[in-house]
Amino acid sequence: MSSNASQQKNDGRNLFFAIGGLVVVLLILTTFIEKRSGTITPKATVNHQEVGKAQVISEEPVIQKTTVNIQPMMTWFPPPPDFNLYKTVDSRKAAFIDYLTPIVEYQNLKILWKRGYLEQILRLIVNGETLSDTDEKWLEQLAKKYDVEWKEGNPGAVVMKLARRVDIIPVSLAIVQAAKESSWGRSRYAVECNNLFGQWCYDEGCGVIPLQRLPDAIHEVKKFKSVNDATRSYIHNLNTHPQYKTLRKIRQQLRVHHRPLTGKALADGLLYYSQRREIYVEEVKAMIRQYRLFQERRIV
Numbered sequence: 285m286s287s288n289a290s291q292q293k294n295d296g297r298n299l300f301f302a303i304g305g306l307v308v309v310l311l312i313l314t315t316f317i318e319k320r321s322g323t324i325t326p327k328a329t330v331n332h333q334e335v336g337k338a339q340v341i342s343e344e345p346v347i348q349k350t351t352v353n354i355q356p357m358m359t360w361f362p363p364p365p366d367f368n369l370y371k372t373v374d375s376r377k378a379a380f381i382d383y384l385t386p387i388v389e390y391q392n393l394k395i396l397w398k399r400g401y402l403e404q405i406l407r408l409i410v411n412g413e414t415l416s417d418t419d420e421k422w423l424e425q426l427a428k429k430y431d432v433e434w435k436e437g438n439p440g441a442v443v444m445k446l447a448r449r450v451d452i453i454p455v456s457l458a459i460v461q462a463a464k465e466s467s468w469g470r471s472r473y474a475v476e477c478n479n480l481f482g483q484w485c486y487d488e489g490c491g492v493i494p495l496q497r498l499p500d501a502i503h504e505v506k507k508f509k510s511v512n513d514a515t516r517s518y519i520h521n522l523n524t525h526p527q528y529k530t531l532r533k534i535r536q537q538l539r540v541h542h543r544p545l546t547g548k549a550l551a552d553g554l555l556y557y558s559q560r561r562e563i564y565v566e567e568v569k570a571m572i573r574q575y576r577l578f579q580e581r582r583i584v
Contacts, residue, residue, distance in 0.1 A: 353397070377463075377468060384462055395523075399447070427445075430450060449524060450523065451532075452545065453522055456576070458547075461481060464567070473492060476507070477492055479508055491504035530552070530553040534553050
């Protein structure tokens, strides 16, 4: 064995001890995700009337494992229905939940596939193996996408940082925030911009100017081509923006201790999602409790 190869192997072993907690998080996991009694398969279309009681989710995330090794196929989702047409509050809530849930699950599946790839790269590093050009290029591109500094010659450090960012958002949290920010899909921005999550942008013409915007403000409510795009952007925002570092830390600790990722737990990391700070966080938690009770009633 050459001295370079020996040094690489020693470096890999040292990295193993340095990232022991991460190794636990990214162990070899199952091929598919258990969803209720079967496997998640992203739907091409969604009709809330076709979603039976057996498909109703709980507050606990349907994704119980850390990674998958099957990359989800590209999926098309229909435009949202007119939620104003529903005659009762419960029917509107049910339609909103049934429409948005598979979209959130699909985006989470895509993220879990990336985590699976990260886990494979981590094993190579721990074993002292040199990454292929393909693996290194993929890792560098992922680091750029998730705003992680690329460290030439130190891919292990990049993987460590990415493992905290490349992870799911619980369905319950996404549903509740979308419902809160869009008045269950009925707000002006939900209808005109497919913006269910109250996301802003700062380039002129990137969205719709808020009616109550202050004279010196420059933000607009971002316009999306689809709710699927808006959902992807929302999850990516929570996974990369410095203001949600606490949310990512909470999520990582849950992973390390093999505890489920729940919306209620991660809600504590949303302090800066609204100018109302703690009040907003408590309102989100209360809505998650209501969401869970609503889903339980539908099961009965």
